[in-house]
Amino acid sequence: MGLFSNEKKVDYDKIVDKMLPDARKELDESQYDTELGLNMARDARKVISGKLKIEDFHKVYSSSLTKEFGNYYASETPDTKKKSDGPKWAMVIDLKKCVGCDTCTVSCKAENRTPPGISYNVVMESLEGEFPNIKAVNLPRPCMQCDKPACAQVCPTRATYKMENGIVAIDNDRCIGCRYCIVACPYGARSFDFGDSYEQEMVGYNDVTSPEYGKERGNREKGKTPIGTVRKCSFCFHRLQRGEEPACVETCIGDARFFGDISDPNSVVSKLAASPRAFRLKEELGTHPNVIYLR
Amino acid sequence: MSNLAVDLKQKTTSKTKINLEVSKAFKIWISALTIAFLIGGYFIVERFITGLAATNLSSITPWGAWIAFYIFFVGLSAGSFLLSTLIYVFGMEEYERVGKAALFTAIVCMIVALTFVLMDLGRPERLLNAIIFWNVTSPLAWEVHFYMVYIGLLTAELYIAMREDLVRAAKMNTLKGFVARLITFKNATINAATKKRDHMWMKILGTIGIPLAILGVHGGTGTIFAVVKARPAWNTALFPIIFVVSAMVSGTALLLAMYIIKKKVQKQPIDQGMVVSLSKMMVGFLIIDLGLQFYEYLIGWYGLEAEHLDSLATMMASEKAWSFWGVQMFLGAVVPITIVFWKKTSQNINALLAAAVLIVIGIIGVRFNIVVPPLVVPVFHELPWGNYAPTIKEWMVSVGVVAMGLLIYSFGELLLPIEETSDEVSHNGK
Ligand code: SF4
Numbered sequence: 123m124g125l126f127s128n129e130k131k132v133d134y135d136k137i138v139d140k141m142l143p144d145a146r147k148e149l150d151e152s153q154y155d156t157e158l159g160l161n162m163a164r165d166a167r168k169v170i171s172g173k174l175k176i177e178d179f180h181k182v183y184s185s186s187l188t189k190e191f192g193n194y195y196a197s198e199t200p201d202t203k204k205k206s207d208g209p210k211w212a213m214v215i216d217l218k219k220c221v222g223c224d225t226c227t228v229s230c231k232a233e234n235r236t237p238p239g240i241s242y243n244v245v246m247e248s249l250e251g252e253f254p255n256i257k258a259v260n261l262p263r264p265c266m267q268c269d270k271p272a273c274a275q276v277c278p279t280r281a282t283y284k285m286e287n288g289i290v291a292i293d294n295d296r297c298i299g300c301r302y303c304i305v306a307c308p309y310g311a312r313s314f315d316f317g318d319s320y321e322q323e324m325v326g327y328n329d330v331t332s333p334e335y336g337k338e339r340g341n342r343e344k345g346k347t348p349i350g351t352v353r354k355c356s357f358c359f360h361r362l363q364r365g366e367e368p369a370c371v372e373t374c375i376g377d378a379r380f381f382g383d384i385s386d387p388n389s390v391v392s393k394l395a396a397s398p399r400a401f402r403l404k405e406e407l408g409t410h411p412n413v414i415y416l417r
Numbered sequence: 418m419s420n421l422a423v424d425l426k427q428k429t430t431s432k433t434k435i436n437l438e439v440s441k442a443f444k445i446w447i448s449a450l451t452i453a454f455l456i457g458g459y460f461i462v463e464r465f466i467t468g469l470a471a472t473n474l475s476s477i478t479p480w481g482a483w484i485a486f487y488i489f490f491v492g493l494s495a496g497s498f499l500l501s502t503l504i505y506v507f508g509m510e511e512y513e514r515v516g517k518a519a520l521f522t523a524i525v526c527m528i529v530a531l532t533f534v535l536m537d538l539g540r541p542e543r544l545l546n547a548i549i550f551w552n553v554t555s556p557l558a559w560e561v562h563f564y565m566v567y568i569g570l571l572t573a574e575l576y577i578a579m580r581e582d583l584v585r586a587a588k589m590n591t592l593k594g595f596v597a598r599l600i601t602f603k604n605a606t607i608n609a610a611t612k613k614r615d616h617m618w619m620k621i622l623g624t625i626g627i628p629l630a631i632l633g634v635h636g637g638t639g640t641i642f643a644v645v646k647a648r649p650a651w652n653t654a655l656f657p658i659i660f661v662v663s664a665m666v667s668g669t670a671l672l673l674a675m676y677i678i679k680k681k682v683q684k685q686p687i688d689q690g691m692v693v694s695l696s697k698m699m700v701g702f703l704i705i706d707l708g709l710q711f712y713e714y715l716i717g718w719y720g721l722e723a724e725h726l727d728s729l730a731t732m733m734a735s736e737k738a739w740s741f742w743g744v745q746m747f748l749g750a751v752v753p754i755t756i757v758f759w760k761k762t763s764q765n766i767n768a769l770l771a772a773a774v775l776i777v778i779g780i781i782g783v784r785f786n787i788v789v790p791p792l793v794v795p796v797f798h799e800l801p802w803g804n805y806a807p808t809i810k811e812w813m814v815s816v817g818v819v820a821m822g823l824l825i826y827s828f829g830e831l832l833l834p835i836e837e838t839s840d841e842v843s844h845n846g847k
């Protein structure tokens with residue numbers, strides 16, 4: 123069926139081609155450049171079919187258009203990249219509110235059904251000062267979804283990449299498991315899936331996996347992706363898709379975590395990120411994390 | 418001229434030998450290797466079935482023995498190739514006897530290195546993704562491409578270096594002659610013009626190869642580590658240079674050891690002058706290497722950065738420090754330097770052989786100490802520390818892969834005219 127309709131379409135195309143006046147002839151009659159007109163028509167079709175970006179189209183032709191028609195006729199590149207292009211996700215963690223209960227760690231494990239040995243989120247606990255003047259510092263650490271991610275920089279296959287919404291994604295179907303990204307992440311946010319399972323302690327653990335990065339993978343099986351590849355926190359991308367906050371944000375008992383769109387200056391995270399208490403981990407490395415802490 | 422005559426005589430003697438059946442020692446050697454390869458092969462198959470769970474690796478220490486062996490063999494390859502350029506590009510004819518062997522060693526070492534990478538991947542079947550989806554900011558992706566080009570260049574160079582011997586061998590009714598007929602053109606001849614052409618190509622390929630081996634292959638492998646800003650102990654500009662220099666150390670040592678052992682087994686005369694001067698060169702490289710390492714450690718230590726200090730402490734003052742002090746420093750540096758400079762041993766072939774073997778072992782230690790200690794220290798102090806020692810399975814897989822490499826090398830020597838000395842270089846020098 124598809125074949126037939128296809129052939130017919132080609133026929134129509136031909137008929138239309140015959141009915142249309144010959145572009146070259148028509149343009150030759152005008153006082154303006156024929157080649158320019160033909161080229162622009164060809165590329166305009168590309169723009170419509172999505173093969174060429176409108177910005178590139180303008181970039182290519184604006185100078186020749188100015189030459190041909192003078193400043194008056196040439197139009198500027200339309201500003202398609204609006205600021206409100208969609209959210210850019212960020213998280214703010216208030217260390218003053220964190221009590222170190224590890225609820226986030228547990229809820230993350232439950233949500234993402236991570237196997238033994240893998241925890242996307244950990245709470246790093248340390249003591250500061252000399253006894254008796256000591257204070258406990260709890261530092262929850264998800265993946266920072268860096269703006270300049272060291273992991274994506276070194277990944278040989280581009281399996282790790284930065285999405286437009288700010289989340290650093292792993293394409294587990296492409297990852298070759300070289301673990302260079304684990305080595306390169308300054309925050310220790312990545313883990314290798316060795317294929318371990320809780321099936322012994324927890325009946326049915328293998329039956330369901332979490333749809334990480336929005337991809338349903340069914341049950342967990344020996345040798346099946348993501349086993350043999352690298353995994354990390356995705357800001358619960360699959361929950362964001364349904365309009366929910368990441369599991370750690372939702373379950374935090376101290377309400378220490380905030381989540382939102384950092385590109386919107388009126389969002390809670392933007393305002394908190396502007397606070398003098400705000401800092402990021404290992405800022406000196408230039409990774410520019412999107413997880414912001416309040417000290 | 419007399420030099421040439423000696424060469425020719427040697428050539429004829431070696432050729433009459435080849436006409437005979439393979440020697441008994443060779444048979445024993447091959448069977449031992451085959452057994453090692455089969456045992457290792459069992460574990461290789463097992464590793465592919467169980468995946469990386471067969472190792473002691475973890476998410477804290479994600480790289481271990483196989484990566485250490487991988488950089489070790491890349492180093493051997495780059496080192497032996499650079500040594501061969503001394504002969505074919507710079508006309509140092511005194512080392513000519515190891516020229517073709519150096520090229521062939523370089524190829525085999527690369528094959529072994531890439532096999533180790535394959536063993537180490539979580540998803541070995543996707544290896545080609547690194548070529549298909551080339552990420553230009555990833556040193557690792559660049560390396561995979563450089564390795565391919567490098568192996569191609571080495572093969573071309575080895576072929577040209579062997580061409581005359583192949584043409585000569587093709588006329589003979591031996592196994593080598595048969596192989597030679599397969600890979601030479603029917604109308605291949607040797608005359609002044611082809612000689613000139615071959616010299617020219619050897620020089621051109623060797624010259625392209627030098628930057629490729631230094632910057633691309635081995636410096637590049639060092640870059641894989643040096644660019645990782647998360648690990649201060651690697652993240653220095655000196656790192657790739659240390660890689661190249663230690664490659665020269667291990668490459669020279671390996672070729673020296675191989676030359677002596679082979680000549681001993683075949684009961685052929687050993688060129689003492691060459692052995693002595695090669696071992697001087699080897700130790701020279703080793704001393705430069707030690708100097709660079711000294712600055713590397715000094716500056717890291719002086720910086721007082723907690724993580725860097727921890728890495729150094731893991732290397733030099735933990736329960737695994739024996740591999741630094743014992744293997745890398747004592748066996749791999751102090752003993753061989755003493756052997757080469759001490760009057761009583763400096764002319765003794767056996768002692769120099771021991772020095773070369775120790776240096777090769779020492780460089781294995783160097784490679785482990787590069788890979789493991791900075792990965793034992795976690796990126797945050799509060800995270801758990803790594804605790805890595807290779808499992809039996811990892812060792813056995815390594816044995817299998819190395820045995821595979823030695824088998825390839827041995828059969829290559831059996832089938833290709835790698836040992837025959839031609840008058841190639843003596844002409845080149847003039
Ligand atoms: S925290 Fe690590 S894994 Fe996450 S984006 Fe940054 S470098 Fe990559």
Ligand code: SF4
Binds near residue numbers: 278302
């Ligand atoms: S392990 Fe996967 S995601 Fe990480 S660097 Fe290698 S290919 Fe990329």
